[in-house]
Amino acid sequence: MAGILVYSEKQQLVRELLGKARQIADEKGTAVAAVYLGESIPADVAEFGDWGADTVYTVASPLLVGLNPETYTDALAGVIEQVEPDLVLVGATKSGLEISARVAARLGAGVASFCVDFSLDHGFVTADCMIYSGVGKNTYKIKTQPALATVNAAVFTAVETGGVAKVTAVDAAIKEPALKIIEYKEKAAAGVKWEDAPMIVDVGQGMNSQDDLPIAESLAALFDGQVACSRPVSSERDWFPEWLGLSGKRVHADLTVTLGISGSVQHVVGIRDSKTIIAVNTDENAGIFSQADYGVVADLHEFVPIFTDVLKAKSAKLA
Ligand SMILES: Cc1cc2nc3c(=O)[nH]c(=O)nc-3n(C[C@H](O)[C@H](O)[C@H](O)COP(=O)(O)OP(=O)(O)OC[C@H]3O[C@@H](n4cnc5c(N)ncnc54)[C@H](O)[C@@H]3O)c2cc1C
Incomplete structure (x- = not known):
């Protein structure tokens, strides 16, 4: 053929x-x-x-x-x-x-x-x-x-x-494999589809502890959003079963707010189709700022609760 x-x-x-x-x-x-x-x-x-x-x-x-x-x-x-x-x-x-x-x-x-x-x-x-x-x-x-x-x-x-x-x-010759699969485990699903979320709060290694996640969740809740994360936050810290990026999920949200994300190319692939990106990072030279529409140089643990309160007070909506 x-x-x-x-x-x-x-x-x-x-x-x-x-x-x-x-x-x-x-x-x-x-x-x-x-x-x-x-x-x-x-x-x-x-x-x-x-x-x-x-x-x-x-x-x-x-x-x-x-x-x-x-x-x-x-x-x-x-x-x-x-x-x-x-x-x-x-x-x-x-x-x-x-x-x-x-x-x-x-x-x-x-x-x-x-x-x-x-x-x-x-x-x-x-x-x-x-x-x-x-x-x-x-x-x-x-x-x-x-x-x-x-x-x-x-x-x-x-x-x-x-x-x-x-x-x-087709009669293809298939040999007995040298490599045998001895166990198969279904990956735990995140339960929600990040790909469909109108707004994403994207948590990176700059967040100190899993106990700080409510900071991100309160911000996401204002816009019916979802909290997602970078690969090490999932694969090393095990806070989420999945992550965003080249080897993870890709989102198309109206708004993505990154918290303590450095901006590696492998991660940015997962969020770059967002309409608007706001980045929060303590390092003014962090690569994420060159990818973001708005950048905030601040400690996320201090900035985000205040930001959330202000948005709530103004009844902010996604455009
Ligand atoms: C083949 C390959 C594929 C990969 N695929 C993916 C992928 O799909 N997705 C992915 O995410 N990664 C992927 N990676 C890993 C990627 O290269 C980065 O290592 C990873 O994205 C970094 O995650 P991070 O930004 O959360 O952490 P870091 O790079 O450690 O960045 C943390 C950031 O937080 C900031 N920070 C620290 N404290 C605070 C604070 N209090 N407030 C605000 N900011 C703070 C720091 O200044 C820093 O910029 C891949 C790597 C390889 C080699």
């Missing part, structure tokens, strides 16, 4: 990748296929046809469990070797990034990570890719066929085409 093959373990991401793949394939008169890998194949797998796939290639195996990178690499590489696409788009989830790198190494193929746009010219891929967490963009021309590219969620848009896909089972 000449054309574009799409894989992710996240079904919504598959639909998004199919949306872009279908557009490019129609321009070039080529084909689009999706891949489904798993212990068993769901009855509705042909529905990827609705989202632009001409074919859905499936691999079912009892070894395809727990997103084991070794067995998923065997399966995806097996499909690629048999189908011979020009380009393989892989969802840039943690699993997708690991599998795509392993598959590329195995097949001697070029892989472009964090692709945000691409074109196909006589089967060869040119890909625009985000670098430095989105601060810049590189354009790569990949000389191998197939080429691989990983794509984050929400980069491309799913488009319902109402098409019908043919489902074809």
